[in-house]
Amino acid sequence: MxxxxxxxxxxxxxxxxxxxxxxxxxxxxxxxxxxxxxxxxxxxxxxxxxxxxxxxxxxxxxxxxxxxxxxxxxxxxxxxxxxxxxxxxxxxxxxxxxxxxxxxxxxxxxxxxxxxxxxxxxxxxxxxxxxxxxxxxxxxxxxxxxxxxxxxxxxxxxxxxxxxxxxxxxxxxxxxxxxxxxxxxxxxxxxxxxxxxxxxxxxxxxxxxxxxxxxxxxxxxxxxxxxxxxxxxxxxxxxxxxxxxxxxxxxxxxxxxxxxxxxxxxxxxxxxxxxxxxxxxxxxxxxxxxxxxxxxxxxxxxxxxxxxxxxxxxxxxxxxVSPTRVARNSAFYTPDGRKNLSNAKFKRDFSPLVEGCDCYACANYTRAYIHHLFKANEMVSHTLISIHNERFTVKLVDDARLAIEDGSFFDFKTEILERYYA
The missing domain is CATH 3.20.20.105 (Queuine tRNA-ribosyltransferase-like)
Known part of the structure; x- marks a missing residue:
């Protein structure tokens, strides 16, 4: 070729x-x-x-x-x-x-x-x-x-x-x-x-x-x-x-x-x-x-x-490798920064990892369920958090590309980073 x-x-x-x-x-x-x-x-x-x-x-x-x-x-x-x-x-x-x-x-x-x-x-x-x-x-x-x-x-x-x-x-x-x-x-x-x-x-x-x-x-x-x-x-x-x-x-x-x-x-x-x-x-x-x-x-x-x-x-x-590596330690990305799903506060949290996220994990599973999987050493917890973290990162870059196209890159950057690192 x-x-x-x-x-x-x-x-x-x-x-x-x-x-x-x-x-x-x-x-x-x-x-x-x-x-x-x-x-x-x-x-x-x-x-x-x-x-x-x-x-x-x-x-x-x-x-x-x-x-x-x-x-x-x-x-x-x-x-x-x-x-x-x-x-x-x-x-x-x-x-x-x-x-x-x-x-x-x-x-x-x-x-x-x-x-x-x-x-x-x-x-x-x-x-x-x-x-x-x-x-x-x-x-x-x-x-x-x-x-x-x-x-x-x-x-x-x-x-x-x-x-x-x-x-x-x-x-x-x-x-x-x-x-x-x-x-x-x-x-x-x-x-x-x-x-x-x-x-x-x-x-x-x-x-x-x-x-x-x-x-x-x-x-x-x-x-x-x-x-x-x-x-x-x-x-x-x-x-x-x-x-x-x-x-x-x-x-x-x-x-x-x-x-x-x-x-x-x-x-x-x-x-x-x-x-x-x-x-x-x-x-x-x-x-x-x-x-x-x-x-x-x-x-x-x-x-x-x-x-x-x-x-x-x-x-x-x-x-x-970070999106999947941190997932195996129960960490997940959110617009408000990285959270740790092994924290006890998620035991009765029946919301998705991130409200509004379009990934498979957020559409079908709750924080409480994935918290349980992680505590029970069930490997599917790694899968669900990894899917979410990869989607979060891929979408962030995709949105940055669109922001270059429409002229809003710097406003988009400020909005994302001020919230993520607040």
Missing amino acids: PQSDFSFTVGKRLSETALPTAAQVEVNGGEFKGRTGTIATPHGEIQTPAFIAVGTKATVKAVLPESMKDLGAQALLANAYHLYLQPGPEILDEAGGLGTFMNWAGPTFTDSGGFQVMSLGSGFKKVINMDAAAEAGAGSGADDRVAAGKERLAHVDDDGVWFKSHLNGDRHRFTPEISMQVQHQLGADIMFAFDELTTLMNSRAYQELSLERTRLWAERCIVEHERLTKERSHRPYQALFGVIQGAQYEDLRRKASSDLGAMNFDGFGIGGALEKENLGTIVRWCNEELPEDKPRHLLGISEPDDIFTAIENGADTFDC
Whole structure:
């Protein structure tokens, strides 16, 4: 299938449709990069901005693909590291690709596995992190730091990464070429180049070394991707996104964006370690350098304030595991903030999770019932809360897209955030 089956079309630009307040201009520096758009893939279109739900192991935890479709999810993202280890990329290839394997007809993404190699390798698991750099001394030269009580499971060199499986301890090798081979077998519509993910604990010198390593890996990914695309012409075209690193350094972020922006990528992922308060600034640095006619995906955000910050600074899509992760701890999203359903006050609350919510859980079940399920350790509680949280997040981004279209984005943002964080 030809590369023309993947495309990105810019719609309306935020700067052309909405008038921010003086306070918003001050916070954002007056440069609003947000826009709507359409990503066309062999398995359907994605209207942007869009939240891409995470199905790490070819499943959104506790939720059927049919339910994800019903709640409005446009695309799902799975993880190459986990699927490489289990069940193996050759299984998905034999099945016809990720979407067919998991019974999802829409667009799919796979990330490269770089995050898991780093986080599991250093023992910090999901904490890269956005807030804990001070805990270890950011920029202090702690380049080999490992979490307390953990062993280093990954070792990076200029050619690639040796790592131990977190499942059984087996030793594996990832290189840019192997990552491309794995992701081609997984068969997602959009995949990411293999990169080295650093932490805020790494020194400036190491950040520079890693950035150059990632640039060279990006070139190798493109060469292997082009080879595999020709070899596997019987499969739908898979778009390749380069990944922008550089931590919180403006010159490194701009350099990475300029270097990779000049390469033959179909789009870009903005990744890496950053503190929450610098999110918008860093995304804007990147998007001021990246090509305007290619989509940008921000890896790993879902909080309402981060969503608005990402959108107005030019992110087209973003993903996060948070909606289902917090659901498994009984937390559910409401317009008035996040609530915990295990609280005793919900035992006799026969209202839906959120009045007026159109999700399946709110239309059919009460807080009291789901509270009971959670207390009884019934797994369907995870399913119902996850459906609601995914719908809440998907709809929030959909409504933000509509607000760009009709010129009410900044009013909509103020209304949502003042209530959510009241």
